Amino acid sequence: MLRGEKPASKSRDLKVLNRLLVRETIRRQGPIARHEVAKLTGLTPPTVTVIVNELLAEGVVREIGFGESTGGRRPVMLALNPRAGDVFAVRIQRGQAVTALLDLGAEVLASQVLRLESHLPGEVVEAVVGSCGQLLEATGIRLGDVFWCGVASPGLVDSSCGLVARSSNLDWENVPLGKMLSERLGEIPVHVENISNAAAVGERLFGSGRGCPNLIYLNLSVGIGAGIVINGEIFGGARGYAGEVGHMVLVPEGGPRCACGREGCFEALCGARTVLEKAKEVLDEEVLKRYGLKKDDLTIAEVVSRPLVELPEIQEILAEVGAMVGIALANLVSLFNPEMVVLGGELARAGSVLLEPATRVAKERALGEIVNPVRFVLSGMSQDPPLMGAYALALEKIFQVDDWRTRPLRTASFARG
Numbered sequence: 371m372l373r374g375e376k377p378a379s380k381s382r383d384l385k386v387l388n389r390l391l392v393r394e395t396i397r398r399q400g401p402i403a404r405h406e407v408a409k410l411t412g413l414t415p416p417t418v419t420v421i422v423n424e425l426l427a428e429g430v431v432r433e434i435g436f437g438e439s440t441g442g443r444r445p446v447m448l449a450l451n452p453r454a455g456d457v458f459a460v461r462i463q464r465g466q467a468v469t470a471l472l473d474l475g476a477e478v479l480a481s482q483v484l485r486l487e488s489h490l491p492g493e494v495v496e497a498v499v500g501s502c503g504q505l506l507e508a509t510g511i512r513l514g515d516v517f518w519c520g521v522a523s524p525g526l527v528d529s530s531c532g533l534v535a536r537s538s539n540l541d542w543e544n545v546p547l548g549k550m551l552s553e554r555l556g557e558i559p560v561h562v563e564n565i566s567n568a569a570a571v572g573e574r575l576f577g578s579g580r581g582c583p584n585l586i587y588l589n590l591s592v593g594i595g596a597g598i599v600i601n602g603e604i605f606g607g608a609r610g611y612a613g614e615v616g617h618m619v620l621v622p623e624g625g626p627r628c629a630c631g632r633e634g635c636f637e638a639l640c641g642a643r644t645v646l647e648k649a650k651e652v653l654d655e656e657v658l659k660r661y662g663l664k665k666d667d668l669t670i671a672e673v674v675s676r677p678l679v680e681l682p683e684i685q686e687i688l689a690e691v692g693a694m695v696g697i698a699l700a701n702l703v704s705l706f707n708p709e710m711v712v713l714g715g716e717l718a719r720a721g722s723v724l725l726e727p728a729t730r731v732a733k734e735r736a737l738g739e740i741v742n743p744v745r746f747v748l749s750g751m752s753q754d755p756p757l758m759g760a761y762a763l764a765l766e767k768i769f770q771v772d773d774w775r776t777r778p779l780r781t782a783s784f785a786r787g
C-alpha cells in the first residue's frame with residue numbers, strides 16, 4: 371500500500387494487482403502485442419485493453435510499431451517507456467563517490483566521479499546531493515521525475531532501514547544514510563545496499579553473471595567483501611550482513627592487524643592497503659623514477675596496472691595474494707556451491723596475475739565435484755558494478771509501486787552548505 375492511502379477495497383486491490391501484472395509483463399517481455407499480454411497474464415483482452423490505455427495515457431508504456439501478423443492485422447507492439455522516470459544511483463567509498471542518473475531502461479544519462487575530501491557522513495551526503503543537482507541540471511531532468519535513489523555503501527548495511535551500522539572503510543557507526551539522503555533529496559525514497567551485494571546484483575544483471583542465478587562476487591579493494599546471490603536473490607542472512615568475508619580468519623595466530631581491531635583477517639592479508647604497502651617495500655625508488663612515479667604518492671591503481679604489474683617483484687606479491695584469495699574462495703565455494711565466481715574491485719584490475727593463482731588454489735583446496743564446474747572470471751563491466759546494482763535494486767522498488775502519478779511534488783536545495 372502506498373503511504374498515506376486508506377485501506378483499499380478488494381476490487382481496488384485486484385485492479386492494482388492487474389495493472390502491476392500487465393506493466394510487469396510489458397516490461398519483461400516487450401515489445402509485446404496486447405493479445406500476448408492477455409495470454410501471458412490470463413486476463414481477458416478487454417481488461418488488458420483498458421489497462422494498456424491507462425498506461426499509454428500516463429506515458430508508462432508506448433507503442434513501438436507493428437509485429438508479425440498471425441493471420442489478421444499486424445498487431446501494435448507495446449514496450450515500457452524507459453523515459454517514464456529516472457533513478458539516481460550512488461556508489462560510496464572512502465575518498466570517492468560515483469553518482470549517476472539512469473532511466474528505467476538502465477541507460478546512464480549522466481554520471482560523475484567525486485573526490486570526497488572528508489568521510490564525515492554529513493559531508494559525504496552534501497557532496498552526493500550537490501552532485502545530484504549538477505546531474506539534474508546537465509540532463510534537464512526534474513527532481514520530481516526521479517522515482518527512487520539507490521546507494522551502494524561499504525560496511526554492514528541494514529537495507530530495511532538504510533542504516534550503515536558499521537563501516538571500518540568509512541569509519542562510520544550507525545549512520546542513517548538512507549534517511550539523511552532522502553531528507554536532502556526532497557523525500558525521494560532511498561535504498562541502501564552493501565557495496566559487494568550491490569556489485570553482485572550488477573554483475574548478475576548487466577555483467578559476466580547474466581543468466582547465472584547462483585554466483586559470488588568477491589570485491590577485492592581496501593575492504594574485502596562478498597556478494598552472495600542464491601537463486602537470483604541476495605543472501606543477506608538475519609540482518610543483511612552476510613558476506614563480510616574480509617573478516618574471516620585466515621591466520622589464527624600472529625597474523626597482521628586488521629582495521630576491525632582483530633588479527634589475521636582475510637582483508638588484513640589481502641586488502642588493497644596491504645598490497646600497496648608490500649609493493650612499496652619491494653619497489654626501488656630508482657625504478658619508480660623511470661616510470662615517472664614516486665613511492666610516497668604511489669596508488670594501488672598504479673601497482674596493479676602496467677608497467678608496474680609486469681615487474682617480477684609485483685607479480686610475486688600478487689601471486690601470493692592470489693593464492694590466499696584462492697583459499698578463501700575454496701571455503702566460499704564449499705559453503706554456497708555457486709556456478710560462477712566474479713573477482714572485482716581495485717585489485718582485480720591486476721587481471722590474470724591474480725585470477726590464475728586464485729583459481730588454481732581454489733581448485734586444489736575444494737572438492738572437485740563442487741569446484742570444477744565453477745567459472746572463475748574477472749569483472750569486465752564497462753559501468754561500475756556496485757553502482758549498477760544499486761540502480762537495479764532501486765528499480766525493483768519502483769516496479770512494486772502501482773500509481774506513479776501519486777508521487778509528491780519535490781523540492782530540494784542543491785547548494786552546498
Ligand SMILES: [Zn+2]
Nearest residue numbers: 617628630635
Ligand atoms: Zn578484520
